[in-house]
Amino acid sequence: ERCAVEWNTKAAKQGNADAQYNLGVMYDNGQGVAKDERRAVEWYTKAAKQGNADAQYNLGVMYDNGQGVAKDERRAVEWYTKAAKQGLADAQSNLGFAYMNGVGVAKDERRAVEWTRKAANQGHAEAQSNLGTAYMYGLGVAKDEIRAVEWDTKAARQGHAKAQFNLGIAYMNGLGVAKD
Numbered sequence: 397e398r399c400a401v402e403w404n405t406k407a408a409k410q411g412n413a414d415a416q417y418n419l420g421v422m423y424d425n426g427q428g429v430a431k432d433e434r435r436a437v438e439w440y441t442k443a444a445k446q447g448n449a450d451a452q453y454n455l456g457v458m459y460d461n462g463q464g465v466a467k468d469e470r471r472a473v474e475w476y477t478k479a480a481k482q483g484l485a486d487a488q489s490n491l492g493f494a495y496m497n498g499v500g501v502a503k504d505e506r507r508a509v510e511w512t513r514k515a516a517n518q519g520h521a522e523a524q525s526n527l528g529t530a531y532m533y534g535l536g537v538a539k540d541e542i543r544a545v546e547w548d549t550k551a552a553r554q555g556h557a558k559a560q561f562n563l564g565i566a567y568m569n570g571l572g573v574a575k576d
Contacts, residue, residue, distance in 0.1 A: 524548070525559035
């Protein structure tokens, strides 16, 4: 791991965004270096400003949780948005959550569903479950119990506990499926 740190540091100092991202991860997790969330944020920021979607997402998480920086949900949403626009499913899912709950951004259920659907279509289990919930309760979409069950089934098959619970409730009460 020391060699990984050494070579990534050399490349990062020359402006290589992937190496900057790698160093961010190393400092974030304490791989080959002492864990240092502030330094992680510094390296993620350098990579993120160069358009590295993974760094943008991780930086969003750092702002969301107040790790290495002061908690700032608005900044988190800004970084999630940049990564989400590049197609990163984790960022799309987090952005959908932010819009659905008005965290760091004005609540907007339709936009929440748009971003959540993008992540769900990429097989993101949390997004699939959240989309199922949106359909079950008509949040940002027309209420559709059948589609709710379809999305929860996709997430449940990936081992997503909330989706599995939601399916159990759907089958107990005959919501979108025959009572079973």
